[in-house]
Amino acid sequence: MRNRVYLDWNATTPLRAEARAAMLAAWDLIGNPSSVHAEGREARRLVEEARAALASAVGALPRNVVFTSSGTEANALALSPGLRGRSGGRVERLLVSSVEHASMLAGGRFPADRIGQIRVTPSGVVDLDHLKALLDVGPPALVSIMAANNETGALQPVAEAATMVHEAAGLLHVDAIQALGKIPFDIKTIGADLATFSAHKIGGPKGVGALVMAEGFAGLEPLLRGGGQELGRRAGTENVAGIAGFGAAVRAAVQTLSEDAERMATLRSYLEKGLKTVAGAMIFSDDVQRLPNTVLFTAPGLKAETAVIGFDLEGIAVSSGSACSSGKVQPSHVLSAMGFGPAIAQGAVRLSLGWSTRAEDINLVLEAWRKLGNTLLRKERRNTA
Numbered sequence: 001m002r003n004r005v006y007l008d009w010n011a012t013t014p015l016r017a018e019a020r021a022a023m024l025a026a027w028d029l030i031g032n033p034s035s036v037h038a039e040g041r042e043a044r045r046l047v048e049e050a051r052a053a054l055a056s057a058v059g060a061l062p063r064n065v066v067f068t069s070s071g072t073e074a075n076a077l078a079l080s081p082g083l084r085g086r087s088g089g090r091v092e093r094l095l096v097s098s099v100e101h102a103s104m105l106a107g108g109r110f111p112a113d114r115i116g117q118i119r120v121t122p123s124g125v126v127d128l129d130h131l132k133a134l135l136d137v138g139p140p141a142l143v144s145i146m147a148a149n150n151e152t153g154a155l156q157p158v159a160e161a162a163t164m165v166h167e168a169a170g171l172l173h174v175d176a177i178q179a180l181g182k183i184p185f186d187i188k189t190i191g192a193d194l195a196t197f198s199a200h201k202i203g204g205p206k207g208v209g210a211l212v213m214a215e216g217f218a219g220l221e222p223l224l225r226g227g228g229q230e231l232g233r234r235a236g237t238e239n240v241a242g243i244a245g246f247g248a249a250v251r252a253a254v255q256t257l258s259e260d261a262e263r264m265a266t267l268r269s270y271l272e273k274g275l276k277t278v279a280g281a282m283i284f285s286d287d288v289q290r291l292p293n294t295v296l297f298t299a300p301g302l303k304a305e306t307a308v309i310g311f312d313l314e315g316i317a318v319s320s321g322s323a324c325s326s327g328k329v330q331p332s333h334v335l336s337a338m339g340f341g342p343a344i345a346q347g348a349v350r351l352s353l354g355w356s357t358r359a360e361d362i363n364l365v366l367e368a369w370r371k372l373g374n375t376l377l378r379k380e381r382r383n384t385a
Contacts (some may be wrong), residue, residue, distance in 0.1 A: 005316045005361045009354035010150050010178060010294060015245070016203030022046075023205060024250035026241040033238050034229060043211045043240050044321060050247025053056065053071040054210055055253045058176070058195065060308040064213040066220075066233045066245050071177045072103040073199030074209040077223050077234065078144070078194045079108020085140040085220035087169040097126045097146065097156070098264075098337035101175060104144050109221070118145070122264075124285045135168040137380050142171045147179035148188075151286035151334045151350055153294025155183070162191030166279035177201055177209075181253030182261060182291050193217055199242065203355075204249030208242040260355045266291035267353055267362055272297075274366040279373030284335065293353040301376050303346035314368035319350050 006014070026046055031039030033047050048062070055062040070072045083091050094110040097118045107115045114300055116134055119127040126145055135141065143165045145156050158174050165172045173194040179185045181202035187195050192214065199208040212218070226235030253260075275281045279299040298304075304320035311318045320332070331345040351365065 004317075005364050007351045007353060007357070007361070008317045008319045008367060009357075010201070010350065010352035011319055012200045012206065013203045013354055014356070015131070015205060016249050016252050017093070018248040018252045019199075019204050019245035023241045023245040026244040029240065033240055034227065044249075046240055046244045047238050049275040050243045050250075053247040053250045054197065056214070057185075057250050058180070058197070058212055059188045060195075060212045061215055063231070064215065064217070066211045066213070066230045067238060067246075068209040068211060068234055069207055069239070070203075071196055072101075073176075074196040074198070074211040075101070075103040075144075075173075075175060075225065076106075077109045077211050077220070078196060079104070079110060079142070080219070080221040081110055081114070082219050083142055083171055085169045085171050086166050087140065089140055089169065090219065091142040091171055093141045094144065095131070095134055096144045099124060099126075099149050099151075099154075099334045100144060100146055101150060101177075104146070104175060108176045110142075116141075118143075120337050122339050123288045124149055124152045124334065125288050126156050126161065126166065127161055127290045128157060132164055135164060135170065140169040140171075141165070142173060144173040144175065144382040145175075146175040147185060147195075148176075148183065148291045149285075149334060150178045150293075151294075151332055151348075152296045152338075153178075153290035153352075155286040155289040155291070158192065159190045166191065178291060178294075180250075181257060182264075182293060184257070187212060187214055199246035199249060202249045202253045204246040205242045208239060208246045210246070256355065264353045264355075264357065267357060267359060268292060268295055270359070271295060271351065271353075271362045271365065275369060278370050279376045281369075284338070293357075295351045296348055297351070298344055298347040298349065299373060299376060301379065302349070304347055304349055307347070307349045307372060310372045311365075311368055314364075314371070316365055316368055318365075319352075320348060 029043050031043040033043040051065045052062045055065050056326050093114040095116045096104050119130040162172045171193040174192040176185050176195045177198045194214045197210045200206040224235040281299040284296040335345040
């Protein structure tokens with residue numbers, strides 16, 4: 001029996017060897033990182049080394065990194081009406097792009113009547129003219145735009161948005177969970193005030209995330225209150241082993257970022273060329289800059305659930321988009337926001353590559369797609385006969 005091919009890296013990644021080793025070492029420690037004795041200080045050292053690693057990777061100061069239980073919690077922590085804009089006043093509303101992750105669209109602690117959505121183009125990129133129009137009407141806003149879309153891979157104009165948002169006395173939050181380890185990301189260069197990350201998207205463990213703040217940022221309201229952990233910004237004893245794994249994964253991902261990205265982009269081009277030769281397949285957002293590892297495609301008559309099961313039976317793990325819907329296969333809100341109707345949106349399949357994806361894996365995927373695509377074509381001929 002051949003090994004399975006895993007092409008769902010945007011959902012989660014395998015645990016890197018470096019992260020596994022760091023976690024095993026951390027699990028052998030006794031101390032609570034808030035304790036002042038030697039055992040506690042050793043645990044604290046691991047947490048602070050990981051904090052420094054993430055800060056260095058994204059252009060921030062270590063003291064501005066807050067560890068959380070997930071990217072979703074980090075996003076929720078960021079969405080606070082108590083935040084202060086660059087003019088010193090509190091942000092009173094939230095503007096999110098219509099293709100954001102579900103944890104952002106939920107709005108965090110903002111009341112529903114204080115949340116607005118920013119349109120995107122048919123290519124899945126934020127419409128900056130619409131953002132400008134929204135900023136021109138109403139009080140200062142917290143604006144949230146992801147660095148890269150988790151379904152299409154489309155890169156978003158976050159640096160341009162930052163300039164517009166700051167001119168309107170607002171703040172910019174960037175969900176950079178899919179960007180870290182795949183493309184360069186620097187919070188200062190981009191001009192973001194807040195950015196969020198998740199360990200398991202870069203080869204770290206599940207259950208660890210982080211919120212990173214720009215220097216001079218103020219007004220963060222904790223979601224969890226209690227002890228003084230994370231400088232009072234997130235109560236609860238730190239997950240030392242998970243955080244150590246996060247730090248190790250960050251160091252490994254940054255070290256090989258350029259070569260991994262180049263190799264994945266080459267494999268992606270080969271994959272897309274092969275997909276397009278069967279059943280009239282089309283690639284979403286292929287006319288804009290994308291993550292080097294992400295392909296979202298469909299074909300006439302394709303049903304995502306059928307395709308996902310079909311690939312799975314061929315030993316290939318793919319998805320129908322975001323993996324945050326409890327295993328449900330449903331039309332993509334991202335494609336709906338891009339203007340595609342249910343007939344197309346319900347047939348979208350996402351293939352996402354990683355650092356260990358090989359050319360042989362792509363060949364197996366294309367072989368499986370030819371089988372599925374030819375079945376579609378035969379069905380279409382019968383329907384039109």
